[in-house]
Amino acid sequence: MARYRVGLETRERILAATRRLLSESGVEGVTLKSIIDQANVGAGSFYNLFGSKEEAIFEVVHEAIDAVDPDPAGQGTDSLEDLVDAFVTFMTDAAPIARIYLQLSVGRGLTDRAIATRVLRSHATRKERFADAWQRYDPNLTEDEAHIKAETLLAALTGLGLNALLDPTFDMRTHAMALIPREVTTA
Amino acid sequence: MARYRVGLETRERILAATRRLLSESGVEGVTLKSIIDQANVGAGSFYNLFGSKEEAIFEVVHEAIDAVDPDPAGQGTDSLEDLVDAFVTFMTDAAPIARIYLQLSVGRGLTDRAIATRVLRSHATRKERFADAWQRYDPNLTEDEAHIKAETLLAALTGLGLNALLDPTFDMRTHAMALIPREVTTA
DNA sequence: CTCAATATTGAGCGTACACTCAATATTGGA
DNA sequence: TCCAATATTGAGTGTACGCTCAATATTGAG
Numbered sequence: 001m002a003r004y005r006v007g008l009e010t011r012e013r014i015l016a017a018t019r020r021l022l023s024e025s026g027v028e029g030v031t032l033k034s035i036i037d038q039a040n041v042g043a044g045s046f047y048n049l050f051g052s053k054e055e056a057i058f059e060v061v062h063e064a065i066d067a068v069d070p071d072p073a074g075q076g077t078d079s080l081e082d083l084v085d086a087f088v089t090f091m092t093d094a095a096p097i098a099r100i101y102l103q104l105s106v107g108r109g110l111t112d113r114a115i116a117t118r119v120l121r122s123h124a125t126r127k128e129r130f131a132d133a134w135q136r137y138d139p140n141l142t143e144d145e146a147h148i149k150a151e152t153l154l155a156a157l158t159g160l161g162l163n164a165l166l167d168p169t170f171d172m173r174t175h176a177m178a179l180i181p182r183e184v185t186t187a
Numbered sequence: 188m189a190r191y192r193v194g195l196e197t198r199e200r201i202l203a204a205t206r207r208l209l210s211e212s213g214v215e216g217v218t219l220k221s222i223i224d225q226a227n228v229g230a231g232s233f234y235n236l237f238g239s240k241e242e243a244i245f246e247v248v249h250e251a252i253d254a255v256d257p258d259p260a261g262q263g264t265d266s267l268e269d270l271v272d273a274f275v276t277f278m279t280d281a282a283p284i285a286r287i288y289l290q291l292s293v294g295r296g297l298t299d300r301a302i303a304t305r306v307l308r309s310h311a312t313r314k315e316r317f318a319d320a321w322q323r324y325d326p327n328l329t330e331d332e333a334h335i336k337a338e339t340l341l342a343a344l345t346g347l348g349l350n351a352l353l354d355p356t357f358d359m360r361t362h363a364m365a366l367i368p369r370e371v372t373t374a
Numbered sequence: 375c376t377c378a379a380t381a382t383t384g385a386g387c388g389t390a391c392a393c394t395c396a397a398t399a400t401t402g403g404a
Numbered sequence: 405t406c407c408a409a410t411a412t413t414g415a416g417t418g419t420a421c422g423c424t425c426a427a428t429a430t431t432g433a434g
Contacts, residue, residue, distance in 0.1 A: 004380055004431055026298040028215035032422055042383045043423075049381090053422065099297050107294025109353055110286050111213040116353050123350075152362055155346025156339055163310075163342060166296050166303050175339055191401055191410055219392055229413045230393075236411090240392065 002049055011049050013039040018056045019063075023096030026103050030057065064100040065122050080133045080180050084157065088176045091161040099165055102158075123154070130154055138181075153179055189236055198236050200226040205243045206250075210283030213290050217244065251287040252309050267320045267367050271344065275363045278348040286352055289345075310341070317341055325368075340366055 002008045017038035021030045032053050036046050050056045068090060078086075091098045109116040130150035135141050141149070156179050164172040189195045204225035208217045219240050223233050237243045255277060265273075278285045292306040317337035322328050328336070343366055351359040 002380085006431070007381060010381080024298065026294060029298060031420080033420085044384075044425075045382050047423065102293050103297055105353070106289050106349060107213060110290055111211065111216060120354055148362065148365060151350075152343055152347070152365060155350060155362070156343035157346070158349065159342025159345035160339070162293060162345060163338075166292070167307055175335065175342070178335055178339060189410085193401070194411060197411080218390085220390085231395075231414075232412050234393065 007049065010039070010041055010045060014041060014046060014049065014056060015060060018060045019096065019100075022057065022060055022064075022103075023099040027057065027061070027100075027108060061100065061104055062118075064097045064104065065118060067094065067097050068101055068122065068126070078129070078133055080130070080137050080153075081177075083130055083133055084153075084176050084180060085173075087157050087161070088173050091164055092172055095165065098161065102162060102165060127151055127154055194236065197226070197228055197232060201228060201233060201236065201243060202247060205247045206283065206287075209244065209247055209251075209290075210286045214244065214248075214287075214295060248287065248291055249305075251284045251291065252305060254281065254284050255288055255309065255313070265316070265320055267317070267324050267340075268364075270317055270320055271340075271363050271367060272360075274344050274348070275360050278351055279359055282352065285348065289349060289352060314338055314341055 002011050014035060017035050018030065021034055021038060025034070030053075032043065032046065035053070035056065036043055039046075046056075068087075104115060105119040109119050127147070127150050130153055131143070131146040134146045134149050134153075135143070157176060160170075160172050160175050163175075164170045189198050201222060204222050205217065208221055208225060212221070217240075219230065219233065222240070222243065223230055226233075233243075255274075291302060296303040296306050314334070314337050317340055318330070318333040321333045321336050321340075322330070344363060347357075347359050347362050350362075351357045
C-alpha cells in the first residue's frame with residue numbers, strides 16, 4: 001500500500017506504537033485511538049496503510065512469535081548453553097516482545113485455535129533445536145530421550161520466563177543455567 | 188445482596204455461566220450479554236446480584252487462582268510425587284479452571300499489577316510446599332538448594348501445563364513425572 | 375514544472391458495549 | 405393471609421469502539 005517514503009515512515013511509526021502498546025496493555029487493551037495517538041497519525045492515514053486494526057496487531061504479533069527462536073542463523077552447532085542463554089536473553093532483554101509472545105501464546109492461544117497452531121509450530125522447531133543440542137551434549141541419549149529432555153527443558157524455560165516477566169527481581173539466568181547438567185556422561 | 192432462595196440460585200447460575208464463558212472465550216471475550224444469555228437472566232437481575240460485570244469475573248478468577256494449590260488439606264506430609272500428581276490432575280482434569288488460571292496469570296498478570304501480585308503470592312505458597320517436599324525427599328539439600336529446585340520444578344510444570352492446554356494430545360503426566368529424580372541420595 | 379499517485383485529516387457513522395430504572399412479580403417471615 | 409423485602413424484566417441511555425469518506429496536501433517520476 002505504501003509507495004512513498006513518508007508512507008513507509010508512517011507505517012513504521014504505527015508499528016512501533018502498536019508494539020509498545022501491546023507490551024503495556026495486552027492484545028485486548030490496544031485501541032485504534034491509542035495507536036494513532038501514540039503514532040501521531042489520523043485515523044484515515046492508518047486505514048490508508050493497514051486494512052484493519054487487527055492487521056497491524058497481527059504483524060507485530062507474528063514478529064513476536066518468530067523472535068523467540070534463539071539464534072535463527074545458527075544451524076545445528078549451538079550448544080545447550082548457547083540455546084538456554086539465548087532464550088534467557090530474549091526474555092530479559094526483549095521484555096516487551098517477550099511479554100507479547102507470552103500474552104499471545106497463553107492469553108489468546110488458549111481460546112484461538114489459529115494462534116495456538118502457530119505457537120505450537122514455532123515451538124516444535126525450537127524443540128528440535130534443543131533435542132539436537134542435547135544429543136550433542138550427551139551422545140548416549142536415544143532420540144526419544146533427547147526429545148523428552150528438550151520438551152521438559154523448554155517447558156521449564158517458559159515457566160521461568162513467565163516468572164521473570166511477572167517479577168522483575170527474579171534472577172532467571174541463574175535458575176535457567178541450573179537446568180543444564182554439569183557433567184557429561186561420555187561413552 | 189441475595190437473601191431469598193431464588194436469588195441465591197440465580198447467583199449460582201450466573202457464576203456457572205461466567206466460569207464456562209471465561210474458559211471458552213478468555214477474560215476479554217466475555218460480555219454481559221453472553222453471561223445473562225447463558226444464565227437465562229435479565230440484565231437488571233444481574234445487577235441486582237452483582238455490582239458490575241467485573242465483580243462476577245473476579246469472583247470466578249479468584250476461585251481459579253486458589254484452585255491451583257495442590258491438595259490444600261495436606262500439611263507438610265505430601266511427597267514430591269503427590270504434589271506433582273495433584274498439579275497434573277488439576278491441569279488435565281480441571282481444564283476450564285486451569286485455562287482461566289493461565290490466561291489470567293499470563294494474559295492479565297503481565298499488564299495488571301494487582302493480578303500479578305495475587306498470582307505471585309499463591310505461587311510463593313506453592314513453592315514453599317514443593318521445597319519442603321524436596322527436602323524430605325533428599326535431606327542432604329540445603330534450604331537454598333531446595334528452593335531453587337522447587338522453583339525450577341514449578342516452572343517446568345507450568346510450562347508443561349501450558350503445552351497440555353494448547354495441545355490436547357500432549358501427555359503431560361509422563362513428562363511431569365520425568366521431572367522427579369528416580370534415586371534419592373541418602374546421607 | 376506538471377500532475378497523477380499517494381498521503382493526511384477529522385468529523386461523522388453504525389454498532390456493541392456496560393449499565394439504569396420504573397414497572398411488575400415473587401418470596402417467605404409474622 | 406398479608407405485605408415488606410427481594411427478585412425479575414427489558415426497553416432505554418450514554419459511551420467508546422472500529423471504521424469511512426470527501427476534501428485537501430504532499431510526493432516524486434518524467
